[in-house]
Structures are given as C-alpha cells and as structure tokens.
Amino acid sequence: MRRSSYRSISSLQRDNRVCRACVEAGYPLESLPVTAPYTGQRAYILGQSPGVVEGAERRPWRGRAGRTLRRWLGMEEDDFYATFYCASVTRCYPGRARSGRGDRTPTPREQELCAFWREWELRLLTPELIVPVGGLAITRLLGSSPLASCVGRTYTEGDAIVVPLPHPSGASSWLNDPANRARIGQATAHIRRELGRFEVVSK
DSSP: OOOSOOSOHHHHHHHHTTOOHHHHTTOOOOSOOOOOOOSSOOEEEEESOOOHHHHHHTOSSOSHHHHHHHHHHTOOHHHHHHHEEEEESSOSOOOBOTTSSSBOOOOHHHHHHHHHHHHHHHHHHOOSEEEEBSHHHHHHHHOSOOHHHHTTOOEEETTEEEOOBOOOOTTOGGGGSHHHHHHHHHHHHHHHHHHHHHHHHHO
C-alpha cells in the first residue's frame, strides 16, 4: 500500500507498517517493517536494517548495537528516542548472512524498494540533523565514501547537517583501530554540538 503523496508522517507510517513489497519480490525477510513513533524529533538517524531483536520487537535500535550507539552519544534510552526519529535503509529484518557472521546485507533491489519510505520521511520531517550509521546508510545518503574519510566530518543535505557514524556492530573490525575510535569521538562531538543548538533555539 503506497499512496502517490502523503501529508502526515502518521499516514506514511501506517502504510509502511504493512508494506510487503520485498517479500512479494521474493526476498526472504524475517520480520514485518520496523518503525518508530514520531514525537516531534528534529534529528533523524538512518541505519542499515533492523536486527533480530528489532525485528521481534518492531522497534529500532533495541539490541546490542543500539546500546553501543547510545553509549557513543552519551544518551539514555528515553532521551535517544525523544531526540532521534529512527529509520533504516530497509525496514525489515533481512535474516542472517550465509557466512553466519552478522546479518545479511540487503540487496540493491531491496534498498530501492524501501527508498520510497525514506524519501517521504525526509520530505515530511525536514530534520535539522541527519546521522547515517554504517557504510550502507552513508552510501545511500552521501554516495560511496570510505568510513575513514567521512567519519569525523560534517556534510549538508538540503538544510540539514549530516554527521556520519560507523555501524556499532560487534562484527565490525573497523572499530578496533585507535585512529578510527578517535574519528568516532570527533563525530559524536559534532552531533552533540548540533543537538546543543536545538536546545538554544528552543529556549
């Protein structure tokens, strides 16, 4: 179920929650779409796809990667969800990778089928800060760019500031390099600065 246009995030989410486009295209997904409530968040965080915990609970960033991400940002769970509207490149848990290491990376076709939801979210929400998390999300938003060259930097997308982060997955060896951990520190400092500006404007 997809309309030609949307006027509210609630109607967009209602259709997104029942989307089965990828399943109908033959992809072996293992959950229904995962969405997060909109409560006026001015920041938008874009991951790769839900994990097994997220797929079961149908709420984003509930597993270990989510706990790591919140630790990087220095945020408690309630503050995190109140601050960030959480989305992902694809919306259903894709299942485990054939190698057994981590989750399956969504195919380009799956990414294309789900792009509709992200495009409408950004159009309706007009976030002031966008945080793409992981190489796939960064590529979909900014184009292909090695993590080492983009993490720690800021970009613009329309009127939004974009601050990339690596994926906080235990399967990622990128995080083992001290230089890369320093880049994460730079990126999270940028994020805190932008969030601080929200508070100043709100007062």
